[in-house]
Amino acid sequence: MEVSSAKFFKSYSDHLQMENDLKPEFAFIGRSNVGKSSLINMLCNNKSLAKTSQTPGKTKLINRFLINEKWHLVDLPGYGYARASKDDKKQFDSLITNYIYQRENLCCLFVLIDSRLPPQKIDIEFINKCGESGIPICLIFTKIDKDKGKHVEESVEQMCTELKKYWDKLPDYLLSSAEKALGKKEILNYIGNALKQLV
Ligand code: GDP
Numbered sequence: 001m002e003v004s005s006a007k008f009f010k011s012y013s014d015h016l017q018m019e020n021d022l023k024p025e026f027a028f029i030g031r032s033n034v035g036k037s038s039l040i041n042m043l044c045n046n047k048s049l050a051k052t053s054q055t056p057g058k059t060k061l062i063n064r065f066l067i068n069e070k071w072h073l074v075d076l077p078g079y080g081y082a083r084a085s086k087d088d089k090k091q092f093d094s095l096i097t098n099y100i101y102q103r104e105n106l107c108c109l110f111v112l113i114d115s116r117l118p119p120q121k122i123d124i125e126f127i128n129k130c131g132e133s134g135i136p137i138c139l140i141f142t143k144i145d146k147d148k149g150k151h152v153e154e155s156v157e158q159m160c161t162e163l164k165k166y167w168d169k170l171p172d173y174l175l176s177s178a179e180k181a182l183g184k185k186e187i188l189n190y191i192g193n194a195l196k197q198l199v
Contacts, residue, residue: 001192004068006044011061015099018064024198025064025072025105026191029096030112031122032078035142038178039112040065040075043187050075062099071195072105080122100135107194108136110187115141115155115175119162128166138190139173145180 012018030036037050044050049065063075076096100109109130113123130137139159144152152175163170174190176183 001068001188001195003044003188005066006046006049006068006073007066008049009064009066009072011063013061014095015062015103018062018103021105023066023070023072023105024107024195025074025103026108026110026194027074027076027100027106028110028112029076029100029126030078030142031080031114031120034078034112034114035176035178036075036078036112039140039142039176039187040073042176042178042181042184044073060095062095071107071191074099074106076100079126080120100130101133106135107198108138108191110140111137112140112142113155113159115144115152116146117155119159123159124162127163127171131167131171137171139171140183140187141173141175143177143179144175144182145177 028036028040040050041047044065044067050063060077062077065073065075067073076099079093079096100106111123111127111130114120127137127139141152141156141159156173156175160170172190174183174186176187
């Protein structure tokens with residue numbers, strides 16, 4: 001699938017504000033600084049659609065982008081930022097969980113994982129929570145340009161080993177680098193295939 005048009009649609013501070021339209025949604029989430037904004041911009045051929053390198057934890061809104069007039073890309077706030085207050089964390093957490101548990105339009109939640117880091121507890125907990133609740137997820141290992149050769153494989157392997165402790169069938173995963181424009185075709189094809197299955 002090609003992205004021929006990508007427009008900012010609207011921001012929401014609560015999933016209940018989201019319109020009851022029927023367009024399918026593909027959402028992106030990950031820890032702050034995982035490379036989510038850069039990835040979204042790469043997918044949409046627009047360097048400034050999602051804001052990159054904001055103060056971690058600052059994006060407290062759900063941002064929706066209309067793609068090809070057909071589906072919505074949903075940019076969810078990052079989780080696991082060290083500096084936010086307890087109240088802020090609670091607010092972010094409920095914004096995220098309410099959306100992913102209750103939004104019927106959600107076709108797939110892409111959970112971004114920094115390929116340069118060993119498996120992070122917070123990512124594993126989040127992924128497992130999604131699994132337990134039957135949320136359709138696909139992992140995306142980001143920043144694969146920063147790793148040399150085998151490290152990416154090792155990173156994926158380590159994460160899979162951790163997840164196998166909890167999952168019978170592991171979730172799908174893809175690899176990406178916004179820096180080197182890697183993974184764009186694969187991610188868009190993944191979305192394209194999911195859209196085809198809807199009709
Ligand atoms: P977000 O907080 O998850 O939205 O992450 P950003 O997209 O703002 O990126 C966080 C930092 O990682 C920035 O300094 C980016 O330049 C850097 N970054 C993002 N994607 C990549 C990538 O694919 N490769 C490399 N090397 N750096 C990246």
